[in-house]
Each structure stands twice: as C-alpha cells, then as structure tokens.
Amino acid sequence: MVSHSRILLVDDHPLLRKGVAQLINMEPDLSVIAEASNGEQAIQEAIRHQPDLILLDLNMKGMNGIDTLQALKKADVTSNIVVFTVSDSEEDVTRALKFGANGYILKDSEPEVLLEFIRKSAKGEMVLSQQLTQILASALKNESSPEKTILNQLTDRELEILKLISLGDSNKIIARKLDITEGTVKVHVKHLLRKMGLRSRVEAAVWAVEYQVK
Amino acid sequence: MVSHSRILLVDDHPLLRKGVAQLINMEPDLSVIAEASNGEQAIQEAIRHQPDLILLDLNMKGMNGIDTLQALKKADVTSNIVVFTVSDSEEDVTRALKFGANGYILKDSEPEVLLEFIRKSAKGEMVLSQQLTQILASALKNESSPEKTILNQLTDRELEILKLISLGDSNKIIARKLDITEGTVKVHVKHLLRKMGLRSRVEAAVWAVEYQVK
DNA sequence: CCACATATACCACTAAAGTGGTATACAAAA
DNA sequence: TTTTGTATACCACTTTAGTGGTATATGTGG
Numbered sequence: 001m002v003s004h005s006r007i008l009l010v011d012d013h014p015l016l017r018k019g020v021a022q023l024i025n026m027e028p029d030l031s032v033i034a035e036a037s038n039g040e041q042a043i044q045e046a047i048r049h050q051p052d053l054i055l056l057d058l059n060m061k062g063m064n065g066i067d068t069l070q071a072l073k074k075a076d077v078t079s080n081i082v083v084f085t086v087s088d089s090e091e092d093v094t095r096a097l098k099f100g101a102n103g104y105i106l107k108d109s110e111p112e113v114l115l116e117f118i119r120k121s122a123k124g125e126m127v128l129s130q131q132l133t134q135i136l137a138s139a140l141k142n143e144s145s146p147e148k149t150i151l152n153q154l155t156d157r158e159l160e161i162l163k164l165i166s167l168g169d170s171n172k173i174i175a176r177k178l179d180i181t182e183g184t185v186k187v188h189v190k191h192l193l194r195k196m197g198l199r200s201r202v203e204a205a206v207w208a209v210e211y212q213v214k
Numbered sequence: 215m216v217s218h219s220r221i222l223l224v225d226d227h228p229l230l231r232k233g234v235a236q237l238i239n240m241e242p243d244l245s246v247i248a249e250a251s252n253g254e255q256a257i258q259e260a261i262r263h264q265p266d267l268i269l270l271d272l273n274m275k276g277m278n279g280i281d282t283l284q285a286l287k288k289a290d291v292t293s294n295i296v297v298f299t300v301s302d303s304e305e306d307v308t309r310a311l312k313f314g315a316n317g318y319i320l321k322d323s324e325p326e327v328l329l330e331f332i333r334k335s336a337k338g339e340m341v342l343s344q345q346l347t348q349i350l351a352s353a354l355k356n357e358s359s360p361e362k363t364i365l366n367q368l369t370d371r372e373l374e375i376l377k378l379i380s381l382g383d384s385n386k387i388i389a390r391k392l393d394i395t396e397g398t399v400k401v402h403v404k405h406l407l408r409k410m411g412l413r414s415r416v417e418a419a420v421w422a423v424e425y426q427v428k
Numbered sequence: 429c430c431a432c433a434t435a436t437a438c439c440a441c442t443a444a445a446g447t448g449g450t451a452t453a454c455a456a457a458a
Numbered sequence: 459t460t461t462t463g464t465a466t467a468c469c470a471c472t473t474t475a476g477t478g479g480t481a482t483a484t485g486t487g488g
Contacts, residue, residue, distance in 0.1 A: 126347075128347045132347075133340075133342045133346075133347040133350070136347070136350050155463085155464060155465080156464090157464075157465065157466095158464095165416065166420060167420075168412070168413070168414060168416045168417035168420055170414065170443095170444070170445085171444070171445070171446095172443095172444080180465085180466070180467090181466085181467065181468085182444095183466095183467065183468060183469080184465075184466055184467060184468095186445070186446065186447090187465090187466080187467085188465085188466095189445080189446075190445095190446065190447070190448095193446085198382070199382070199446095200382060200384065200445080200446085200474090201416055201445075201446090202379065202382045202415055202416050202419045203382035205416045205419055205420050206380055206381075206382055206419050206420070206423050209420050209423045209424055210423055369433085369434060369435080370434090371434075371435065371436095384473095384474065384475085385474070385475070385476095386473095386474080394435085394436070394437090395436085395437065395438085396474095397436095397437065397438060397439080398435075398436055398437060398438095400474095400475070400476065400477090401435090401436080401437085402435085402436095403475080403476075404475095404476065404477065404478095407476080413476095414444090414475080414476085415475075415476090429488100430487100430488085431486100431487090431488085432485100432486085432487085432488100433484100433485090433486085433487105434483100434484080434485085434486100435482100435483085435484085436481100436482080436483080436484100437480100437481080437482080438479105438480085438481090439478100439479085439480090440477100440478090440479095441476105441477080441478090442475100442476085442477080442478105443474100443475080443476075443477095444473100444474075444475065444476085445472100445473080445474065445475080446471100446472080446473075446474085447470100447471080447472075447473095448469100448470090448471090448472105449468105449469085449470095450467100450468090450469090451466100451467080451468090452465100452466080452467080453464100453465085453466080454463100454464085454465090454466105455462100455463090455464085456461100456462085456463080456464100457460100457461080457462075457463095458459100458460085458461070458462085
C-alpha cells in the first residue's frame with residue numbers, strides 16, 4: 001500500500017535542489033532519483049528514468065519552465081508534473097495548467113504543504129494552493145467584464161442577431177430563425193456594426209466570442 | 215477586533231435554511247439577519263439590510279441563482295456573495311465566479327469549512343474549496359487542448375490565414391499582409407474551410423478564437 | 429525518378445454581405 | 459402632443475466571399 005514515488009527535481013539553483021531533495025528523501029515513501037538544472041537535461045532524465053513525478057522550476061535560464069513543460073509533453077513523458085516556482089502571476093499559473101501541469105506550488109510554501117502536494121500529484125491528482133485558487137478565480141472573473149457598455153448600446157434585436165452571427169449563421173439563416181426578411185437582418189447587422197465600431201460580421205463574431213456574449 | 219458579520223441566507227429549502235441558520239447563529243461573530251426563498255425576495259432583503267454577506271443557493275426554482283447574482287450586482291448590492299450549492303459542474307462554478315461571486319462552496323462541505331469560508335468571504339476574500347480548485351484548473355486545461363488534430367491537418371499557410379481571419383481581416387487585407395493575390399487567399403480559405411468542415415470564415419474565426427489559435 | 433503535397437496564380441461565376449436611402453408602425457419619453 | 463428610438467420592410471448598388479476548374483514551380487518521401 002505504501003507506494004513509493006520516484007521524483008525528478010528540475011531547478012537551476014543547486015542549493016535549492018539540495019534543500020528540497022533532502023526534505024523529500026527524509027520521507028520514507030518519496031525519493032529524488034534524479035536532478036536536472038535545465039530544460040534539456042530535464043527531458044533527458046525524464047525519458048531515462050520515467051519518474052512518477054517531476055518537480056519543475058518555472059524560472060530557469062535558457063529553456064524556461066513552460067517550454068520545458070511543453071517539450072516534456074511532446075516527448076510523451078507520462079510523469080505527473082508539478083510546477084514549483086516563486087511566481088504567482090496569473091499568466092504563469094494559467095499557462096502552466098493549460099500546458100498540462102498537474103499542480104502548481106509556490107516556493108514559499110511550508111515544507112509540509114509541499115510534501116502533501118507531492119504525494120497527491122504523484123497519484124495524478126491535481127493540486128493547487130489556496131492562494132493560487134484565488135488568482136485563478138479572479139482571472140476568470142476579469143475575463144468576462146470588459147466593454148459591457150457597448151453591449152448596452154445594442155437593442156435587444158441587435159444583441160439577438162449578434163449572438164446568431166457568433167454562431168456562424170448567415171443572414172439568410174438568421175432571417176429564417178427570427179422569422180424576418182434577410183433585408184431586415186442586414187439592417188440590424190449594419191446598425192450593430194456601426195455601434196460597435198467594427199467593419200464586418202467576422203469581427204463582431206470574434207468580439208462576441210471573446211467577451212462571451214451568450 | 216471581533217467584527218460581527220450579518221448574513222442573508224437565500225435558499226428555497228426551508229429546512230436547509232433552518233439548519234444553516236442554526237449553525238451560523240451558534241457562532242458569536244456571525245448571525246443570519248434575514249432569509250429569502252427566491253431571487254426576488256433576495257434582492258429586496260439585500261437592499262433593505264445591506265448584509266455583509268449573502269449565502270446564495272444556485273439551484274432555485276423561478277429566478278435561478280446566476281440570474282439572482284447578476285441582479286444583485288446590477289442593484290448595486292455591495293455585499294459579498296458566496297454561492298452555496300450542490301452543483302460542482304464546471305459551467306456553474308466558472309459562471310458564478312465570472313459574475314462576481316466571492317466564493318463557491320458545495321453543500322456537502324463540513325460545517326467547519328463552511329464557517330471558515332463565511333468568515334473569509336465576509337472580509338471580502340475570495341474562497342474556493344479545494345475540490346473546486348481542481349475543477350477550475352481542469353477547465354482551464356481543457357480550454358486549450360481540443361481538436362488539435364484539425365489544426366495539424368492545415369498547412370502552415372492555411373494556419374497563418376486562419377489566424378488573420380480570426381483577427382477580422384478580409385481576403386484583400388490578408389493578401390496585402392502576406393503579399394500574395396486575393397485570389398490565392400481565397401483558395402487557401404476554401405481549403406481550410408473544407409478541412410475544418412465549416413461553411414464560412416465566420417465559423418472559422420469563432421473556432422479559432424474558442425480554441426485559442428494564436 | 430516519380431508521385432504527392434504545397435503554394436502560388438488566373439478566371440468566371442454564384443452567393444453573401446454590407447451600404448445608402450426611404451418609409452411605416454408603435455411605444456416610450458420629453 | 460411631439461419627438462425619439464426601435465423594429466420592420468423594400469430597393470438598388472457595391473464589395474466580399476466562396477466555388478470549380480486549370481495550371482505551374484518546388485520540395486519531399488518512397
């Protein structure tokens with residue numbers, strides 16, 4: 001039942017590696033089986049050892065963490081990957097997760113928290129510290145808010161048609177759906193483009209998708 | 215230092231309200247000062263009492279939680295709002311957070327966790343349970359991955375043009391940017407639409423934006 | 429070397445999209 | 459009541475978009 005987790009440590013600071021390795025190796029169920037100080041090495045070691053988990057520093061010189069992450073995925077390394085970094089920028093967090101990291105831990109975490117995360121991640125669970133949760137949440141929040149004012153300038157009809165445009169519907173199809181003539185649809189499109197300051201339905205569609213007009 | 219938090223409870227299950235109210239009122243620093251069983255009531259009560267925090271059920275009959283949430287924001291209710299629900303669907307979580315909820319708690323949380331969340335939220339902090347963190351994270355993850363296979367079927371040129379289409383560029387503009395004729399651009403557009411199984415550049419643009427082709 | 433994929437180009441044609449103008453009906457606001 | 463905003467409609471016209479076909483040059487993998 002006590003499954004042993006084999007860990008690859010990737011960080012360009014030897015001292016930090018020492019410290020973390022020591023911490024990890026004190027645990028009976030965890031051990032650092034390899035270390036790397038840059039992305040290229042990381043990939044080699046990952047392929048050679050196929051560790052259960054890779055602890056990956058984001059801010060490395062040379063091939064950075066995100067690139068390394070992508071490269072690892074591309075190289076069919078199946079290890080779980082936890083990003084380990086000082087950065088709590090929204091950008092970094094979301095990008096790391098999008099590219100397939102199983103977790104994201106800040107370097108100033110308590111040792112116990114780090115160990116807990118390592119154990120969970122090694123089992124394939126996704127872990128995120130509470131602080132980062134909040135960053136993620138506000139990232140999502142900001143995603144929707146902008147330029148709502150423009151939407152308010154549109155009439156109900158225009159908004160309705162904007163939504164259909166963003167579905168890819170042609171004027172003809174829109175006309176059929178709303179049971180009005182195509183000519184009328186064109187008028188609404190014309191008005192909505194003018195209000196939004198856009199030059200084509202394509203721009204309108206992109207706008208609608210980006211600002212999640214639904 | 216012991217600030218007292220006044221809470222509005224919104225849920226259409228009287229029994230659940232009873233239980234939660236009892237739990238909250240046992241705490242010296244928290245009290246339920248009003249209850250509502252639907253969205254309309256919630257808004258009235260919120261305006262009347264301006265509570266520090268609103269605990270809002272998502273799955274109410276009639277005006278649902280999300281609508282209520284929006285209406286509350288529109289009504290300039292400045293209370294912190296925590297969504298309290300049985301649903302852990304990605305859709306619900308992200309929508310609630312986008313619309314300005316300060317937190318999201320599942321109804322099957324432990325009482326202590328609920329109280330902890332209430333206290334944090336009342337102070338304006340954003341709280342999200344660990345389970346939901348994972349849902350959020352995988353939401354972000356999925357956002358980028360799908361249908362990459364389709365992209366791989368496109369030639370470099372087609373991909374390049376797809377990107378420009380998603381910027382709203384016309385064929386003429388694309389031709390100028392790439393220094394090829396408009397006719398050639400049309401050919402590429404034709405091919406890329408065929409490969410993607412789409413019927414117009416609008417659909418392609420929407421597709422590109424949604425799957426973040428950049 | 430040959431076959432295939434890619435990028436390019438031109439053409440003619442059809443189909444959508446977008447513009448400008450005019451007009452009617454209705455409801456809400458001034 | 460008059461004005462304004464909205465939704466609707468029709469029309470003529472221009473511009474874009476999309477299709478089908480043919481063709482050439484280049485490079486890559488069998």
